[in-house]
Amino acid sequence: MLWACVLLPQLALDGVMRRRADPDEPLALITGSAQRRVLQTVNPAARALGLYPGQPLSAAQAMTRDFAMVDYDPDEVERWQQLLAAWAYRFSSQVSLKYPRVLMMEIESSLGLFGPWPVFEKRLRDELSAMGFSHRIVVAPNPAAARVLANVHDGFAVTTRETLRDALKQLPIDRVGLNREVATAFTRMGLHTLQQVLALPRNTLARRFPAQVLQHLDTVLGDRALALECYLPPDFFDxxxxxxxxxxxxxxxxxxxxxxxxxxxxxxxxxxxxxxxxxxxxxxxxxxxxxxxxxxxxxxxxxxxxxxxxxxxxxxxxxxxxxxxxxxxxxxLPRFVPTHRELFDERPQQALPWDQLRERLRARLGDEAVSGVHAHADHRPECAWQPGSVAKSAGPLLAAPRPGWLLREPQPVTESGVRILAGPERIESGWWDGADVRRDYYLIETRSGQRAWAFQSVGEDGTLLLQGWFA
Known part of the structure; x- marks a missing residue:
């Protein structure tokens, strides 16, 4: 398996900045007690004013007041990480939030769909940048190794366990994920890289340090499996x-x-x-x-x-x-089924698909201003179509041809030389509602080539009555 570690070094700051209309405005996140407020982090514009993380707020305001302040909110950071996990879930079914400010993704099973890693990596970076989140990305055969490599690398990919060990040996001992006390102890012993620590006898490390140290090193090297809880997207968005x-x-x-x-x-x-x-x-x-x-x-x-x-x-x-x-x-949030599109779309570039146009009209004009017609179970042409919700759609009830344009009232066919192409088709209906009809319908063609639908009442001889026109 291959795991990609997406490190989000300034997640809290990026989350605040992407919601502000002016990204170039000096901004600082503030934390600390009411008696001692300090700058948690600052954006580049604020740094250019001389502000820096850890600076007391009183000292920063003594230098300048031309910067915006927002309280650092850990809950908001968690919400951003959840949103980015939902984004990553479209690329991998195994996404973990085990580490803070980190997305861990299993990518080997996704390469067949999204292309080789350089192509896949570019897509991830482009989308993260478009969303406004700075990032570093590293790939390794196990998630723990990917996490520690991301401390010192960006764009680094190790695909085999053999090359992983060589890459890890060069890491400074304070960057391999050990707690500060253990890393300081190794440094005082003159051990500054992971290679120097691994050269020590294992039983010596076991005697001098807690068992968690060897367990962590074994996990990073891939000798000990790491259980990860995978992310599952919630059923609502809030x-x-x-x-x-x-x-x-x-x-x-x-x-x-x-x-x-x-x-x-x-x-x-x-x-x-x-x-x-x-x-x-x-x-x-x-x-x-x-x-x-x-x-x-x-x-x-x-x-x-x-x-x-x-x-x-x-x-x-x-x-x-x-x-x-x-x-x-x-x-x-129902399942999404993309609209079927032709390979070569013949619509003009400015034209909208019908579904989008329909929704925009409803949003602009109101729900009652946009309606549609749908087929009604009645053989009488004037009753076969009824106005209704625009969401309803149904084809004709009969396979026989019907005109697309029905006249409001039947009109006599006054033109001479009309040719009958098909018919008669008898329609007898409406006895239950008092509007009984008994008609023989014909498909006719005028001298100019127009085709129409005309009828004659059963038992009557005379002029045909025009019911509608075919397109």
Missing amino acids: TRIELNFDVESHQALLFPLKRLICDLAVFLAGRDSGVQRFVLHLEHVEGADTQVQVGLLSAEREATMLFELARGRLEQIQVPAPVRAVRLLARD
């Missing part, structure tokens, strides 16, 4: 963005809405499912949340389309009070 200021306009809500929708699309792709219904909760400073219901007629998961639908629903409501946070909750 995430929230707290805004930096009170928002009173729809336009200012679009940026956080787009971020929420993009995260939903990532989650859906990992579960191989779509969403058919979700709710936006607009949380106010006071009072109950404003709920925006977004329902679709079929499951979808394309971020652009979901954003347009949510935006259309959002713009239809009147925000009653300033919004402090936006939450997206999706529980209706």
